[in-house]
Amino acid sequence: MEFAVLGPLRAHGPDGPVHLSAKQRAVLATLLMHPRVVVSTERLIAAVWDDPPRSAVANVQTYLSQLRHALRGTSLRLRTESSGYACELPPDQLDLLAFEEAVRRARRAREAGERQAAERAYGEAVALWQGSPAEDARLGGVMAARIAELEEQLVLARSEWIDVRLELGRDDLVAELRTVVAAHPLRERSWAQLMLALHRSGRRSEALDAFREARALLAGELGIEPGPELAELHAALLAGDPALSVRPGAPAFLGPSCQLPADTSDFVGREAELEVLLTAARARRERGSPPIVVVSGLPGVGKTTLTVHAAHRLRADYPDGQVFLRLGRDAAGPRRPADLLSELLRSLGVDGTLIPEHLEERARLLRQRLADLAVLIVLDDAQDETQVRPLLPGTARCCVLVTSRSRLPVLEGATRLPLDLPGEDDARLLLERIAGGARLGAAPDAELDILRACGMLPLAIRVAGARLAIRPAWPVREFAGRLADRRLDELVVGGLDVRGTFGGSYAALPEPARRAFRLIGLADLGSIAEWSAAALLGRTGLEADAALETLVAAGMLDSREIDEAGQPRYRLHDLLRVYAEERALAEDSPEERRAALGRHVLECLRRIRAATSDLPIPTAPPYLLEKPEPLPEGAGIGWLTAERRTLVHSVSAAVELGLVAEAAELAHHLSAYLNLEGFLDDVERTQRAVIAAARDERTALRAELLLAGVPLSRGAFGTAGDHFSRLYDGFQRIGDRHGAAYALINRAACHHGAGLMDEALDDAQRAIGLLEELGDTGGLDYAWTWPIWIHMELGRHAEARRLCQDRLAGAGDDRRVRGDLLRALGTACYLSGEAAEAVRYYRESLLISEVIGHRVAAGKVLRRLGEALGALGRFDEAVDALDGARSLFRESGDGLGEALATYALGEVRLRQERAAEALALLAGAYERLGPDGPPVWRARVLRELGRAHAGVGERERAEAVWREALRLFEHGPEAAQVSAYLADSA
Incomplete structure (x- = not known):
């Protein structure tokens, strides 16, 4: 149909929709609402403008000329008459003419007693209406009367159509009639039809209620009583007149009633999902399309249970019936749409001998059959969109609920409801x-x-x-x-079997996806990115991605997560993982399984070499490597964060495969990241696995170096120092000078933390000599850190400053080394009384830490920066910096760092003379350090804690705290400062 005016104005030419200006649309709409009738120029002008301009006549002529040009090639002809203009076009090319012709056919058929033919014709007529006449054209007020006239024709045709359906014995008209009386509450004929429909549906009391409602409306709005038709019908209902139940015609449709499976009596939870489903199912789509809801999820998640439960709740909304159709596989594979259509048509009362042979003809018959019915269709276990599309009705009165393991992403116009696992409370309630x-x-x-x-x-x-x-x-x-x-x-x-349910889904997969499923389950990685799948499969990324996409579409794999590196991550449900591993053990040979897992270990090693190349070195000698391959864009710290669990698991996997050297190297590189981010439990786990599997003492001792770094990072300097001493002896015994150098420098760090500065400086200088002989530049950068900090602890600030500047001059472009040295230089300046200079170096160091993503280093710099800003009286900035430091330390699990940042914040509050706040902060810092914390820091916290007690008037408590601090300091300038506090207090 080329032209439509019963709703939005539409004009279609040979090349598709014709685009017209607002005034052109107004002129065309006016002519189309008066087809084959001459419309005067004055009426055209009034239809276009409520207040026409002087040039209105000329403008109308221009618009008509433009319309003739725009509509060239269509069936419409614009004719000019002496008094105006008319449009000529065939009846089947304008919806208004087609409507009038269909109504005439319906009335002739009704007069001839052909009620079924009349019903079809009326249905065709009403279906042509898509809204108010020319609702999107801006027309003048003069057109209101014509629009009202056309709408009255629709009301009359719909009323006659309802009469015919009542004559045919249709008792499924209640919902439609309630809509009609709501739109036209003063039409007594519609109330009479509603009362009759209710009575024939077995709802006599509701029919009487409808009369009372109509009577109240008429009295309230018009001050009149119901007319004879309503009054007589009311009397007949009261009398129980059997004639009201007579159905003279054969029914045009034998509804399917309810084919739904029984609702689940122990249904629990899913309130939010149920509300989404019901709301979507009750929505009437614009432009006449039916609501379609796709409920998707993994096998066994409860898709059918939820959908059937919702369908029972929706029965009253779809009184013409509820159909349930299983679309799942049979022995021959997925059920064919043609067979499903045949089953669906039979359930709708179509004689099997009348069902067409071809798919499209069956689909067309289904749409015709459902055109004016309100039927709910449940399609269970759909395989894909091609199976579903032919089963869809064409009008908005029906609704389709689909369950599928796939989201059916290319099914047009569907509302999608992915179904996740229930929460623990709902799961518990179901079990109980x-x-x-x-x-x-x-x-x-x-x-x-x-x-x-x-x-x-x-x-x-x-x-x-x-x-x-x-x-x-x-x-x-x-x-x-x-x-x-x-x-x-x-x-x-x-009849319930979880393995069997999984097996049906698995059997439907193509072989590449089945293999991917088996190997993902075998690897037991929790979640994977595409690169892991490619390594397991030994295929390209594109091939792995295709297999993953197939698994997701089949509901066997979840893919709703994007990780810190921007990678999609894929997860197997735990029971599916068990099933996948079963299939791998049954279908893949031991050699194939070992090869897949080995490929993954080697790919992890290749990638981690590149990802950790810019990180601080671990506490053990480095592996001598060629320049590592660059990682894909977006890798680095974010990639390591995303893949931490996979990489930790790969160490254990390598050990189980007997790849001990690869496991040791993996654990070595990984510890650089794990230490940086504070995942110390993972460091312990991976190094212990390597130590247990090591086949030579050198490998075991180097893994123990990394393991001993855990108590060092946790501030247990005594335990760590003893461990490094034993390791130093072990390396000396086997002649591993490189390992011995690292044992020395780490023991120096322990001595520093324990306040044994002379021993620390001696170990550091010996380690530096060894590392210079070995040419280990990375180890030297780490080793030189300790003499710098030791000199600062000993009050040799100028020497510490000189060393920092010398090391900076030779650091080159190594941003990590430069950041650490700038932080140390800032501290040397601060301890020399140059807080403003310290702030400058700290900010430069902080920028480097943020650029390269070293959160622990950033936390240390922020702590020092907050300390210096507080000394300068810039308290708000100081508090912001220290709060940032505490958050970073807390996130990384660095208890010592968090305690020291809290201590620094307490110092700032003391400078602000807010002693009560300082007291709470310092007490918390001391508790966080614990009895095994570094003695020098415990003493410093106690020193400031005493000042806080004194600030709130607790003199005795302050003196007791200072005496404990003095015991820990033993001697030096800080001890003298505490002695002065005690003297002043006395």
């Missing part, structure tokens, strides 16, 4: 409703173990609950133990 709340409540730990073994998957929980319900005397703890050891073997009961 099936197995018994009192029984499970008596063993809460076992209950939680069962839920975790089920991975919170509703299907698995339902099976577990049923197993317990069958055997009411079975101890819950015993079942929980069996689940932990034999999960999929235990999760089967009656």
